Amino acid sequence: MDRVKKWWKSSPLMMIGALVIIATVVTAAIISSNLIHFDVHVDEPPALQLTLSELGGLDGSSFPGGDCPDLGRDIIANTTYDFSFTLSTNILADDIYLYINITRNGSTINPDRVVLQYCDYGYSADSRTWQWKTIVLVSEDGHLSGVCPPSWGTNINTTDPTNLLNAFQITYLQSGDYSIDVYARQGLVQNAVEAGDRIKVDYIGKFADGRVFDTSLWEVASDDTAYPKSLFFGMRGDETAYRPLEFTVGQGTIIRGFDLGVRGMVVGETKIVEVTVDQGYGPMDHAKMVTLQLEEKLPLTTLMDKATFKATYGEEPVSFRSVTNQRLGLPAYVLNFNSQTGKAEVTLQVDIGETYKAYSYGSYGWDVEVTAIEDGQVTIRHLLDEDDELNVRGYDNTGLWVDDKAYRDCYVYNVDEAAGTFVLNYNREVVGHQLTFVITLIEIS
Helix, strand or coil: CCCCEECCCCCCEEEEEEECCCCCEEEEEEEECCEEEEEEEECCCCEEEEEECCCECCCHHHCCCCCCCECCCCCCCCCEEEEEEEEEECCCECCEEEEEEEEECCECCCHHHEEEEEEECCCCCCHHHCEEEECCCEEECCEEEEEECCCCCCCECCCCHHHCEEEEEEEECCCCCEEEEEEEEECCCCCCCCCCCEEEEEEEEECCCCCEEEECCHHHHCCCCCCCECCCCCCCCCHHHCCCEEEECCCCCCCHHHHHHHCCCCCCCEEEEEECCCCCCCCCCHHHEEEEECEEEEECEEEEEHHHHHHHHCCCCCCCCEEECCCCCCEEEEEEEECCCCEEEEEECCCCCCEEEEEEECCEEEEEEEEEEECCEEEEEECCCHHHCCCCEEEEEEEEEECCEEEEEEEEEEEECCCCEEEEECCCCCCCCCEEEEEEEEEEC
């Protein structure tokens, strides 16, 4: 439903709601032998039209508590005012409700700063039985909202607007410029998620290329054909490990874009939420991005100190021992280690045309090929191209140290074959990317 602002003495408001079906059946009988044939015509039912009049004053002398000043533009805090409007309908209807929004110009309103009541006639013309009932107001994005039945009740059994006067009283406990919006509709709007609600959701998190990086659903996690996975997607376990995500909206326990995206959802609704970088996991930390050469030249034989040796080969140097370069996967041999000088002489044991696994751990890593051995140097080439961007995962056994912390998980972020470089990204895979979430609201606690 579109809402139309209803200031004091504003124009009428028309709401289109559900339909009450009135069918006119026209029959014509044609008798032929043993066959009776009926032609049936059903008229389209008229659409329900709910019309609210201008906000007006109220002769409160017949209402509980007596008369109050009529609500106008100039009001005084802590004073109770009354106002009214009529509700007319073109057809008889039931399940009708009034929705009210109150805003304060330039400021948010706390629910305890406004008291709003409607007069419940109880379907009776005897004013002695009428009662003022308080409408629960809820804060939503700085304004207050509430819902109540019309004064005559939710069932509209007359199309005469003079018999459908709705009476209200309002008390502002804080000075300011206020406005009131009122609209009518058939049926109660389901409770929608707002800040402070404890909710349960199922979700699928995807990158722009459609790969799934996280989900709460077993059927998604276990199906790689229908739901291709990202590099760092990890199974949590069996089916019992997958269940809806539960959190309290607005408490900062979930990324902001996800938290904002669920607001306004109703139970059973599925919604696609696009989360920007700043409302997701934030921008890339460029200190965790390393540009390397696709082609590298390494000395065939190297003299290195003990600390450098251990960082390169992952163990203490010992003479006449075979070792492997932790990052590049190249085999080497310790020709000599001088414990007095702390120096180790190491030579690479590689052949031209052979390939080795760089940045490897299990299935992670990529091939490097030895392309030349000459003048005391070994030339290797990382066998990567642009198709490998965001598609190849590595593991740095040596670790990239940033702020006294070693980062080991990495992936190929960019390959520039023309420039002869590639970029290894040690940021988390979700950092620096716009994300898409498919969210289904399961429960509002």
